[in-house]
Amino acid sequence: MIEFKNVSKIYPNGFRAVSNLSLHVAKGEVVVLIGPSGCGKTTTMRMVNRLISVSEGEILIEGVSNQDLPPEELRRQIGYAIQQIGLFPHMTVSQNVAIVPRMLKWEDERIRRRVDELLDLVGLDPDINRDKYPRQLSGGQQQRVGVARALGADPPIMLMDEPFGAVDPITREVLQEEFLQIQQTVEKTIIFVTHDIDEAIKMGDRIAILRDGRLIQYDTPETLLEHPVDRFVRDFVGADRQLKRLGLVSVRELMDAHAPYCYMDDTVERARNVLRDAGVRSLFVVDRDDHKLRGWVNQEALAYYNSLIDAMHEALPSDIAVRERATAREALSAMIARGFRITPVVDREGRLKGSIRLEDLQTLAIFEPDEIPKTPTETASS
Ligand SMILES: Nc1ncnc2c1ncn2[C@@H]1O[C@H](COP(=O)(O)OP(=O)(O)O)[C@@H](O)[C@H]1O
């Protein structure tokens, strides 16, 4: 979809901001450019839509050099969102969002419909927001308008230069989640610039690490975390890369899907049997009808009480369980915060799906991937 072929940028003062960059971005992929300030991220991105000219090499878009595409074609194909948001203060929200469609001379009615559709998409009520001016919006709302504007003419390609850089960390996380949701429906090919490695890991299908205008490593987040090519990447990714790796694994992949449980209307005898057969010290308690998690019961209480209802601790899934779609990293912090060594895993509706142990998460966090023994026999024979 986008191909950089030996691209360099030499600024008029002779400074080489980008050196011999080759990179392929596949259709529908989010590629994150990351690196220290001044490493050439913005220069690289702006060469794609020709805001900055290429000095050597070429950039192909669907096989055609972007030198050969007329400006209106570049506008139609490539949306651009930047950190400073760049909304025009004297224009309303709808005028801002409509800029590219207007340049492309769309009919008024089509533009009106498109603006409302986009405001909806980015989570802004069109009726409330379309006639406001940028200064009447919060930073997060302005950022949403910036994204809506970049999507204006429904371009297949989006360039996003630190698009969430100007907002507070909490709003930023919300915008990231929303963006990933939107991307699932719109499926754009995206080049996304950030200097925040956590953002890169979260957003990127692949990550390109730049240093002094050179491409140092181009890999999936998993590979980057597991096999940084050199000390620079290793340091850049961070001392806690093992912990970060937990952000890539879902609880579903790690859980034990055979967590021992009993039904809320079971007899104490049956619950004791399940407990003994499983060789555990406590059981999860679920509803027989819908399999929703209702609490847990331990060995001591089962020995003491004659009815399961009396013996069990009732609890809400949101207080004791983790969702199967949560990341291992989220599960680890929830378990540490709650002081649990084992925790039930539930689906969206709160139905018991399995369990996960603190030990397993810690093992994953502490060890280098090639240090994790695969099976006992493998270890013994090596
Ligand atoms: N017009 C220019 N003339 C000379 N040098 C420039 C110009 N624009 C940017 N640079 C330099 O090129 C390097 C890369 O800049 P930039 O692409 O903006 O980096 P990043 O976005 O990674 O922070 C920096 O050292 C910057 O000072």
Ligand SMILES: [Mg+2]
């Ligand atoms: Mg920059």
